[in-house]
Amino acid sequence: MENYILEIKTIQASTIKSVIDAMKEILMDVNLEFDENGMKIVALDNTHIVLIHLKLHADKFESYYCMKKIYVGINMLKFHMLIKTIQNGDILSLFIHKNDPNILGITIENNEKNVKTTYKLSMLDIDVVSVDIPPADFNTIITMPSAYLQKIIRDMHNLAEYIEIKNIGNKLILSCQGEFCCQETILATETQNIQIKNNDNQEIIQGVFSLKYLSIFTKCTNLCSTVEIYLKNSYPIILQYGIASMGSVKLCLAQKSED
CATH class of the missing domain: 3.70.10.10 (Proliferating Cell Nuclear Antigen)
Known part of the structure; x- marks a missing residue:
């Protein structure tokens, strides 16, 4: 892990694919936020009538290492294009190497089929916008x-x-x-x-x-x-x-x- 800024792995690959599939038609370019607690997306769509809030907890991944808080800018359609090949039983890993901090590595592997595919996705430079969500008591x-x-x-x-x-x-x-x-x-x-x-x-x-x-x-x-x-x-x-x-x-x- 010492060579990585980010290195995470989950057996819930199909679940991640389903989430991204739903979000890709609402959000375009978005920051994935990673820190020691997990992965998060908080973003408005271009019309500002939809807010998406996603939270995945670090301790629910099979392995999770994040050296520091980072924002990973991606295009949702392109990201989905790469992970849409995920099938049941696949394992998904995301990683960023210290020597290549502007590239998001995406690995999809299946141990039973002895298949491993790795993609390298160029990150986008997206401004970090804080979205304030006021507390509300719902009736x-x-x-x-x-x-x-x-x-x-x-x-x-x-x-x-x-x-x-x-x-x-x-x-x-x-x-x-x-x-x-x-x-x-x-x-x-x-x-x-x-x-x-x-x-x-x-x-x-x-x-x-x-x-x-x-x-x-x-x-x-x-x-x-x-x-x-x-x-x-x-x-x-x-x-x-x-x-x-x-x-x-x-x-x-x-x-x-x-x-």
């Missing part, structure tokens, strides 16, 4: 099967551009209005293993959000059997997925602006 927290949410979002995305998400008491109401059709789906806590926690059963919590971005982000469905949805009036919606045992990824999506 409603919903836990539901991630595959069920993905199906609803996918179906509605075929009909409309936006979805209204509303919580009243123990009911979650999802609705959309398209050019030729409208849809409303009402879910109660007894439906499909849905749990709803709210501060006030009488208060209506609602917001209107882009189905395009929600549809992209539900690609994270393969990461976790459940998704947590955080709702608050006049506030972005947050979707949170667990990433195996490694950490979590959150999508913060601003409400539709009033025309």
Whole structure:
């Protein structure tokens, strides 16, 4: 390790691929932040209506060495292009050599197949922008099967551009209005293993959000059997997925602006 600035390895290669697959359509050029605690991405998309927050804990990697806090600038599409070949059973390693500090090494190996592939990706010089996330107490927290949410979002995305998400008491109401059709789906806590926690059963919590971005982000469905949805009036919606045992990824999506 003495020859490296960064050297990390995980058997959760397919999981990492799934996360990057979902993020690549939202973020373009981004800094990966590494320190002794793990790997992190906190970034806004170009429209500034989506915030991605990814955290992978150092102790959940098979091996993790980071000499100092570093920012690794990458293009998400190019990074995904290299790791999209990952299959189940593969091991992913990322490394930066002291003698080549502007190159990110990416190794994909499979011990059973006795195959090892290494890529060298040129880093980008991206300004480090601090994104302040103010603390917030959410009125409603919903836990539901991630595959069920993905199906609803996918179906509605075929009909409309936006979805209204509303919580009243123990009911979650999802609705959309398209050019030729409208849809409303009402879910109660007894439906499909849905749990709803709210501060006030009488208060209506609602917001209107882009189905395009929600549809992209539900690609994270393969990461976790459940998704947590955080709702608050006049506030972005947050979707949170667990990433195996490694950490979590959150999508913060601003409400539709009033025309």
